[in-house]
Every structure is written in C-alpha cells, then in structure tokens.
Amino acid sequence: MTDSARGLTVAIVGRPNVGKSTLFNRLVAQRVALVDDRPGVTRDRREGRGHIGDLAFTVIDTAGMEDADAESLAGRMHAQSETAIVDADVSLFMIDARVGLTPEDRHFARRLRSLGARTIVVANKAEGRAGDPGTLEAYELGFGDPVRISAEHGEGMGDIYDALRVVADQLPAAEDDADDGARGPKVAIVGRPNAGKSTLINRLLGQERLLTGPEAGITRDSIAVDVVHRGKPYRAFDTAGMRRRARVETKLEKLAVGDALRAIRFAEVVVLVIDPAQPFEKQDLQIADLVEREGRALVLAASKWDLVEDKQDTRARLKEMSDRLLPQLAGAPLVTLSGLTGVGLDRLMKSVG
Numbered sequence: 001m002t003d004s005a006r007g008l009t010v011a012i013v014g015r016p017n018v019g020k021s022t023l024f025n026r027l028v029a030q031r032v033a034l035v036d037d038r039p040g041v042t043r044d045r046r047e048g049r050g051h052i053g054d055l056a057f058t059v060i061d062t063a064g065m066e067d068a069d070a071e072s073l074a075g076r077m078h079a080q081s082e083t084a085i086v087d088a089d090v091s092l093f094m095i096d097a098r099v100g101l102t103p104e105d106r107h108f109a110r111r112l113r114s115l116g117a118r119t120i121v122v123a124n125k126a127e128g129r130a131g132d133p134g135t136l137e138a139y140e141l142g143f144g145d146p147v148r149i150s151a152e153h154g155e156g157m158g159d160i161y162d163a164l165r166v167v168a169d170q171l172p173a174a175e176d177d178a179d180d181g182a183r184g185p186k187v188a189i190v191g192r193p194n195a196g197k198s199t200l201i202n203r204l205l206g207q208e209r210l211l212t213g214p215e216a217g218i219t220r221d222s223i224a225v226d227v228v229h230r231g232k233p234y235r236a237f238d239t240a241g242m243r244r245r246a247r248v249e250t251k252l253e254k255l256a257v258g259d260a261l262r263a264i265r266f267a268e269v270v271v272l273v274i275d276p277a278q279p280f281e282k283q284d285l286q287i288a289d290l291v292e293r294e295g296r297a298l299v300l301a302a303s304k305w306d307l308v309e310d311k312q313d314t315r316a317r318l319k320e321m322s323d324r325l326l327p328q329l330a331g332a333p334l335v336t337l338s339g340l341t342g343v344g345l346d347r348l349m350k351s352v353g
Contacts, residue, residue: 008057008168010050011088013081013112015104016063018094019124023151024048024061046223052161055168060084082115090118090167092160095138097123097131097148109141120163121146127155184233187352188263188296191273192283196303199339200273201238204229204349229349237263264290269297269352276302276314276336280321288326298332299351306338 012020027050050059062081085091093112095105112119121143123135127150138146147163149156189197204227227234264270270291274284279302291298300322308314315336322334333351337344 007089007171008055008164009060009088009090010057010164011060011062011081011084011091012094013062013085013091013108014094015102015108018096019151020094021061023092023094023122023124023149024050024059026151026154026157027052027059052157052164055161055165057164057168060088082111085112085115085117088117089171090120090164092122093119093141093143094122094124095134095146097126097134097138100134101137101140106141109143113142118167119143120160122160123148124151126150127153184235185269185353186235186237186267188237188239188267188270189273190239190264190270190287190291192275192281195273195275196339197273198238200271200301200303200337201225201227201236201339203339203342203345204236229345232349234349234352237267239263261290264296265294267296269299271299271301271348271352273301273303274318275304276308276318277304279318280325285325288329288332292328297353298329299348300332300334301348302334302336303339305336305344306341308336311336 012023014020024046028048029051046061048059048061050057062084091112093109095101109119121138121141123131123138123146125131126135126148131148135146135148147156147159149160189201191197205225223238225236225238227236264287272284272288272291274280288298288300300318302315302318305311315334318336319334322332323330326332335344335348335351337348
C-alpha cells in the first residue's frame with residue numbers, strides 16, 4: 001500500500017548542470033523535464049508527483065542557482081528557485097561528485113542555511129570510484145551525511161527514500177487531496193515567443209509563478225499549474241513559444257517545441273495567444289490548424305490589449321482575419337485581454353468553459 005505522504009514537498013536545488021532535472025524525471029517516472037548537456041536548461045520551477053517505493057510526495061525541479069543581478073533573467077530564475085526552497089519541507093541540494101565542491105556550491109550552501117532550509121546533500125554522478133573524492137568533500141558543507149546517487153542510472157534511490165522518510169514521518173498527517181481529475185479542464189496556453197503566455201497565467205494565479213520578461217523564449221518546459229478563477233478550477237499548461245520549423249535551430253528548442261505539442265494533445269481546450277501587433281502570422285495559423293486536427297477546442301486570445309490604441313478597429317480587423325484565414329475554425333471565440341492589467345480575463349475563462 002502506498003503511503004501518500006501528500007504533505008511532503010521536496011525541492012531539488014543546486015548550481016546548473018548537476019543533474020537536477022534528471023533526478024526529477026527519475027522521481028516522477030516520466031521524461032517531463034527537458035534535459036540537455038548545456039547548463040541553464042530549466043528556468044521555471046516545475047512540480048510533479050514523485051514516488052520512491054511506498055513514499056509519494058510533491059517534487060519541484062528548479063533552475064540552477066546562480067548569483068546574478070535580481071533584474072536579469074538569471075536573477076529572476078534564482079528568485080524562482082528560492083521560492084521553491086521556502087515552500088518546500090526539505091531541499092535536495094545536488095552537487096556533482098565527479099567535479100567536487102565548487103565556490104558556487106559553497107555559496108549556495110550558505111544561502112540554504114540562511115533561508116533556514118532543511119537540506120539533504122545529494123552527491124550525483126557518484127557511480128564508480130571517480131565520485132569518491134567529491135562525495136567526501138560534501139561533508140564540508142555541514143548538512144550531515146551526503147546521499148550518494150547516480151540519477152541517470154537510478155542508483156541510490158533507496159538512500160534518498162531513507163532520508164525523505166525521516167522528514168515525512170515528522171510532518172503532521174495531511175488530509176487526502178482530491179484526485180487530479182478534480183483539477184478541472186486541462187487548458188494549454190500556446191503561441192509564438194513573447195506573445196504574453198506566461199504573463200497571462202501569472203495574472204490568473206495572482207502571483208509571479210512563471211518567469212516573464214522582454215526576452216523572447218524564456219519558457220522552455222511546459223509548466224502545469226492549478227488555477228482557480230471565480231471558484232472554478234483549471235489545470236493550465238504554459239508552453240514554450242513555437243517558431244516556424246525553419247527557425248527552430250537548436251536541439252534544445254526542438255525539445256521545447258515538442259513539449260508544447262504534447263501539451264496541445266493532452267489538453268481539452270487550447271488558448272492560442274496572438275500578438276495584435278503581428279496577428280495571424282504563418283506560425284499562428286499552423287498552430288491553429290494543429291489544434292483543429294487534434295480535435296481540441298480553440299480560443300483565440302489577442303493579448304497585450306493595453307498597448308492597442310484603436311481598439312475598435314483592431315478588434316474588427318482581427319475578427320475579419322480570423323474568419324478569412326481560419327475558415328475551418330469558424331465560431332472559435334476571439335477574446336481581447338491584457339495579462340498585465342487583467343482586463344478581459346473573465347471573458348477568456350468564460351470562453352474556455
């Protein structure tokens with residue numbers, strides 16, 4: 001019988017490229033977090049249900065913790081990671097056992113301590129003798145015995161279980177949560193890069209849950225969040241901006257686009273976010289066509305409406321373009337909104353259903 005331990009929340013933290021997303025995928029038993037050899041792949045924090053044996057828990061994958069200016073993209077990623085640490089019951093602080101402790105590891109060990117975070121050091125990539133020196137160095141961090149693992153090969157999961165079980169047994173009993181089906185309709189938020197998808201979800205949540213900014217392509221993973229609007233629950237999926245195939249240049253961007261396509265196929269309703277300054281470009285039309293082929297309900301959302309000067313004429317132009325360029329989707333609602341101000345959100349969610 002599985003011990004749900006639903007009250008236990010575990011954050012996986014550490015500097016970039018130590019294997020955090022690989023461990024996350026191992027714990028949730030799915031390849032849901034994007035993994036690549038380059039550092040900094042993960043940006044937003046991603047949550048999932050982790051399992052080891054009879055122990056189940058919420059696990060949070062985080063961006064690599066880098067010291068950076070608070071207003072920069074790296075600084076905003078750092079803030080997301082610190083929020084996860086504060087929200088979690090325990091942090092799995094990962095180091096690379098083959099590299100050993102770095103100045104960054106020591107710096108963020110001090111930061112974990114200053115946040116009062118309960119911390120378990122996880123020495124990853126520790127298979128074989130090459131991981132011995134780095135594992136021994138981990139004692140210097142002062143968080144007790146390090147847990148030696150190989151996230152890629154699944155070694156050491158029993159030792160992580162033992163460490164987490166100690167924490168879980170000290171938590172008060174939690175009432176059983178409702179099944180995932182009670183989360184309401186699954187809604188994928190899709191569109192081209194920098195169309196305002198993450199800003200829209202943050203407005204629905206009432207908090208800066210997802211990274212936003214002027215840089216195009218901030219979102220990489222498809223991030224699932226629970227949203228309640230006017231008392232009704234939804235499961236919303238923020239996705240990477242999808243460019244035309246000819247412009248998708250790197251392996252990482254291909255993975256991100258593939259993740260977004262899976263979100264469309266998984267959703268019941270798809271919200272296609274369109275920039276009214278550049279509406280219905282070829283990629284918008286291709287995304288809408290894919291949604292129609294997959295048999296999903298479509299809502300067109302013209303975002304950044306606060307920036308539109310002639311709103312009446314612009315809305316009429318968007319409606320004419322929608323009818324002319326997407327005749328196969330006649331009747332799809334067209335909603336104007338601003339994720340920044342919140343205007344139009346009620347109309348959007350009413351259209352979503």
